[in-house]
Amino acid sequence: MSPQGWLDIHGHFYPPQAPGDAEALAESFRAACFMVSHPVTWEVESILQYNDRADVQMQMLSYIPQTSPEKLKEANTYAASLVSKYPSRFGLLAALPTDDPELCLGEIKRTTSTFEIPADGFAVTTVYKGVGLGDPRLEPVWDVLSSQKAVVHIHPNAYAAPTNGRPSPLIEVAFDTARTVVDMLYNGVFRRYPDIKFVLAHCGGVLPVLAGRLALLGTEEWVPNPNDITRREIEEQLGRLFVDTAATAKTGLQPAVKMVGLENVVYGADCGVPCSTEQTMEENRKDIMDFEAQNDIPRGTILANGWKLFPKAAARVKANDV
Template identity: 95%
Template structure:
């Protein structure tokens, strides 16, 4: 089987739910101004059907439940079972509980050494139970991931409070991503761990648009800079990041490409959660193809980028060649 389709790096899922859990989840969404009208569920058959229609050959699964380490581990184990069942259709970005460095290290080891198919990469959220990714307590975690040359997907905090009566996934997530990456930058995370391939969701949020301002002003004397990050480092370290295209391609691709380069843009659908529908995912995918056409980029360039980022996943697909 050739690498003919898209690899979607940004696919959410929910593990099997107890009775009443789907409605309780929907109620919590509504309490956060996210106006879902039905229980929040996830069915693997529906995802596979949509992916087949959309020419999505493989989808990376990630889910970072709040507060409960046990639920996080159960979610990783469940997703790993789906990867084992559908090795050429799914991959796993194992969730890491970044409020607990020791548990992170344990989960990195468990998901790469005990699963039938090891995790393809890892998923973290900008703020997890109050702990941001720039927190110095995470140094051992970044060190372990750097030694593995791991792919780490950074997703904004999906559990943030609403703002002005609107849910955080509408626009707040874009600012959340930028704040977190800037904090990691000034704390020296990207300087010390250059072998981690960090992928930012949603074209990096507002970060690409602000990257020029950051380079221009970020080393001025009025900006606290305890690690003496230079302007050159700001530009180079931001340029090494990857971004996915989830729900932002129409206006997000141009500044993202300017910041990270075309080769560091990968496809993301934001599939599997109520903020995305088949209609919005298809419109976003069309925007990607339109962007390629309008900028004289060979069709399928962005489609191919993620396969380079995940060679083990690509190998599972080609191993099924008949």
């Protein structure tokens, strides 16, 4: 039986900040048309208090800085320390610097073999320092992750420039996800690595709405298709993906379920960043429960899916309850 509370697989964090960093971060947000009105901070106590109010038993932490490999490693190490301190409340999706395959391989090994509690999975962004996830140089990385049957959370590029005076997290992230997944599809990533459990943020962005179009038109002769991906492969490979529910449940769940099936939908809150507030996260969580009720789905089905995806995290919760 799964733990009773939610497993939030989409939780952001910031490592401890030096004086002035929080305001500097806020200024960088505002420069990208993301109009935050206060310094950007993250405090573990506040997150735990919110999770208690929201019946979130555990949150998977991820943070993918694009500053330097050292900062990325420091972030993973800090998150791992929180998992060790709160093993039934936090998990780690270790960030990978996907512009550098060798660094990725080193971080996979480090976060799975040297931490007190190994990483529960991995977090990547659609485009990291100009390198997309469909880039053939990442083949050695996918090969190792496939051998581990790893969970890999794909987040859109949080550092993309604003469009038409509006910040990328409003709608551009949804298109960013779709573009990257389509590139991975045509480059044969999903064909070669079916054992990797890829989880798309935000109900897959606009991808589920476009899945039928891809199946209908994606193998026509006017579409470049060097790997001869078939229509059946398009449908099957998109159907094997997972999606989280972050900030999109009201209108995103129906097409997402049609593309991947109900069993591949897991809860995500998008907690820990200024684009989410307690009010918006709670409204989104209510939308999930309303979706289950309106479609005669047993309550708690989506909640349970997350624990099935992360059985070791579920085991930590159960061990703590003994």
